[in-house]
Amino acid sequence: MAGQVKAVVIAGNGTNCEREVAFACRLAGAEVADIVHIAEFLAGRVRLEDYHFLNLAGGFLDGDDLGSAKAGANRLLHAPVAGGPSMAEQIRRFVEDGKLIMGVCNGFQLMVKMGLLPALDGNLMQQSATLTFNDSGRFEDRWTYLAVDGASPCVYTRGLDGLYLPVRHGEGKFVPASDEVLARIEAEHLAPLRYADEQLRPTMDYPLNPNGSTRAIAGVCDPTGRLFGLMPHPEAYLHRTHHPRWTREEDLPEEGMGLWLYRNAVQFIRENIL
Template sequence: MALVKTLVVTGFGTNCESESAHAARLAGSDQTDIVYFSDITAGRVDLPGYNFLIFPGGFLDGDDLGAGQAGAIRWKFAATKDGTPLLELLRAFLDRGGLVLGICNGFQLLVKLGLLPALDKKYFERQVTLSNNDSGRFEDRWVKVRVNRASPCVFTKDIEHLDLPVRHGEGMIIPQDNATLSRIVTENLIALQYADPASGLPTMEYPYNPNGSPMAIAGLTDPSGRILGLMPHPEAFNDPTNHPGWTRGERPSLGIALLENAVRHLKGNA
């Protein structure tokens, strides 16, 4: 059985790294380390030593150039101390079967970096972007999301619905063209959709869809199913008492069910 070694990347405005690491440990990660981006480039951390990579939420670079844009540029052009481009390390990480989870700002980074949706397995080629919420304001509330059971995503296996908190100002998916959106739909790369809390069905209705993303997209995966990016925060629902319905006796599945699936996948793929 493989050991699950999780790397949580922080710095430059990220502020959910501790929650994300805590969620990974609760999910069964054998080793979980929070590291700064500079630790990777300086060679103090060896990316090949890990098999689960988490890009947490926060306000990366203050979103000054658009959500995740500056972070994506940093990863695209940076190299390690010995001159190895970080994109080369990331590609090798994926080739070894590693899993990647991007949450909120981390999702924005993955999209801007071109790791999602990766149609035709064209990684590091931007195909969609994320922009301002339709509401024109920061949205901070709990939402219900519906899992696409036809998706190849390993994180969402055997899950139907989740209640999760959202807290973002730029969460609306914008594909480069209608053909891109059509392929994302037909190839089942939509992993999660905002859902009506009464019917459980995908919805475009505000506030259940907090940002106006087409097809109610709340999260995307890649064709391998080993990369997941989502705007809601699964790491922030790591205990039943986190849920606003706790005192009313509501006991929905924890958000860390996504990370538990990731851990099970890695342990079963030595």
């Protein structure tokens, strides 16, 4: 039906947040928010071209056996699709059509290892950074403050100053492949989110920065701002009852901060794609 925002969440092989992500898309105003197993794409029964907003959810793709999301990245880059273009080609066309991709936690790791982020100069499918083991050497499950770079082209963080979202990961440390890549990320404001203290000042101090990520980077976008990945989980804070202090802070708004990212995405689609 014309005029409908259509989101899709890829599931399978270890994802475990697809239902929350689909629910966030619906709450944000998307008329369609399908959860589709990767096998359906590879069998050619579902095509990305039918959607506007691709979501790569959190979880533990393939048990992280080759490192976080590496096996999943290889699958999407190289696995053939029955009777049609490969997933890599479908994703390339999806991006060329001006559509949106958002990866959360394992989905962020997947985007980085596929070369979808930071995608400097539009060079898709060329890995130029990674996400590796937390400096603490353990799985981190805690809530974090996030400072927003208002100069970033990121579609999802427009109009925001700061966020408070949970992290839960063992390999969340963002590391660029070179000083040149880091310099480009900084100069082009491609790090819209950074771990911060309560005053929203970016920090490398643990546990405010839960993984030791380079320059406190918690999220990265491509130069268009349409491709975005972050380690914290926005889909885990959609309502005040998701907040860890909701029984003690009576002035919390009903709407959780994580919903703001999805609403910005849906608004962008309505204004620029439909």
